[in-house]
Amino acid sequence: EKGGWPTFMKKEISEEPEAVGKTLIGRIVDGAVHLPELESFDGLLTDIDRIVVLACGTAAYASLVGKYAIESWARIPVDVELSHEFHYRDPVIGERTLVVSVSQSGETMDTLLAVQYAKKHGARTLSICNTQGATIPRESDAVLYTHAGPEVAVASTKAFVAQITALYLLGLHLATIRGTLDAPAVSALVEELQNLPAKLDQVVETSGERIADFARWMGDVQSVLFLGRHAGYPIALEGALKLKELAYIHAEGFAAGELKHGPIALIEPGQLVIVIVPSPRDPNSLHPKVISNIQEIRARGARVIAVAEIGDVEVLPFADEVIRIPLAGPLFEPLLAVVPLHVFAMELATAKGLDVDQPRNLAKSVTVE
Numbered sequence: 001e002k003g004g005w006p007t008f009m010k011k012e013i014s015e016e017p018e019a020v021g022k023t024l025i026g027r028i029v030d031g032a033v034h035l036p037e038l039e040s041f042d043g044l045l046t047d048i049d050r051i052v053v054l055a056c057g058t059a060a061y062a063s064l065v066g067k068y069a070i071e072s073w074a075r076i077p078v079d080v081e082l083s084h085e086f087h088y089r090d091p092v093i094g095e096r097t098l099v100v101s102v103s104q105s106g107e108t109m110d111t112l113l114a115v116q117y118a119k120k121h122g123a124r125t126l127s128i129c130n131t132q133g134a135t136i137p138r139e140s141d142a143v144l145y146t147h148a149g150p151e152v153a154v155a156s157t158k159a160f161v162a163q164i165t166a167l168y169l170l171g172l173h174l175a176t177i178r179g180t181l182d183a184p185a186v187s188a189l190v191e192e193l194q195n196l197p198a199k200l201d202q203v204v205e206t207s208g209e210r211i212a213d214f215a216r217w218m219g220d221v222q223s224v225l226f227l228g229r230h231a232g233y234p235i236a237l238e239g240a241l242k243l244k245e246l247a248y249i250h251a252e253g254f255a256a257g258e259l260k261h262g263p264i265a266l267i268e269p270g271q272l273v274i275v276i277v278p279s280p281r282d283p284n285s286l287h288p289k290v291i292s293n294i295q296e297i298r299a300r301g302a303r304v305i306a307v308a309e310i311g312d313v314e315v316l317p318f319a320d321e322v323i324r325i326p327l328a329g330p331l332f333e334p335l336l337a338v339v340p341l342h343v344f345a346m347e348l349a350t351a352k353g354l355d356v357d358q359p360r361n362l363a364k365s366v367t368v369e
């Protein structure tokens with residue numbers, strides 16, 4: 001039920017804060033992560049030497065964000081694989097590989113086949129899924145449900161932030177049992193997670209109208225590039241996918257550092273580029289590098305919309321428009337930065353008079369190979 005909202009997608013974007021909040025419920029006790037769902041793995045989680053994450057589309061981009069966090073916190077190598085590429089290339093997996101599948105529907109055939117292959121080759125399998133009792137969780141050794149609630153619009157939005165939340169819980173759980181983070185460090189990160197729903201609320205409230213305004217003057221845009229770095233890179237990929245799916249506009253996401261290795265050749269006067277700008281507060285911040293990328297593309301005539309944290313004044317002289325997000329740690333910013341990109345794709349599609357909930361040629365769950 002749309003409950004008064006004009007589209008399911010608009011409703012589901014407004015539920016992104018709640019999707020994170022509900023995925024955390026019952027899983028944090030006294031500042032520590034509590035995941036009884038993983039008890040059946042016993043000693044395995046201390047023994048694994050590698051994690052392979054299997055997913056498609058938006059779920060694969062959520063998985064890539066998870067990779068940045070899990071590697072940093074739990075010091076385990078994480079490979080994110082598109083499910084449909086995985087089992088057709090004789091991948092290296094074994095008993096010390098934990099295979100994590102990420103799927104909103106739990107019915108994506110490509111991911112199901114990849115999970116079955118991994119099981120057959122000795123890996124233990126964990127499903128991160130939003131749909132109770134779906135096929136992929138039933139075929140897996142354990143399941144960590146996301147609690148985003150039913151997602152109806154074909155474009156995945158609230159499930160994306162819930163998937164990242166579940167992967168972060170997994171990362172903090174692994175860091176705890178493997179001793180790579182001490183209790184105060186875990187508790188500080190847990191607090192950042194718990195602060196996310198309120199910050200997401202703020203983004204949902206503030207980004208809507210401004211973006212609807214841009215979308216009206218951008219109705220005829222032919223191509224949009226998205227740039228991000230570190231965990232902002234998968235967010236750029238996600239922003240581009242949403243724009244293709246919903247507004248049928250050519251869009252590409254790039255790692256900002258990759259610009260000079262090719263994509264900068266695409267920049268010509270008027271090219272619209274959306275840049276996810278990391279916070280300048282972190283001493284190791286990539287902020288100066290991303291600002292210099294913006295200068296390079298502006299010098300070639302690009303129009304730049306920056307998604308930057310509140311108080312980042314350094315970005316102002318270089319961007320045509322700035323969308324603000326609240327302050328958060330480097331691994332938590334991406335969850336905030338994605339909301340304006342979801343809104344942007346929805347508003348551009350709406351401005352073009354398109355069906356936002358049911359874009360052409362797409363199905364909500366892809367149950368064939």
Ligand code: M6R
Nearest residue numbers: 057058059103104105108155156
């Ligand atoms: O149900 P799943 O999470 O397995 O679906 C994976 C993709 O098909 C899905 O995320 C798709 O990319 C969406 N349409 C993206 O908005």
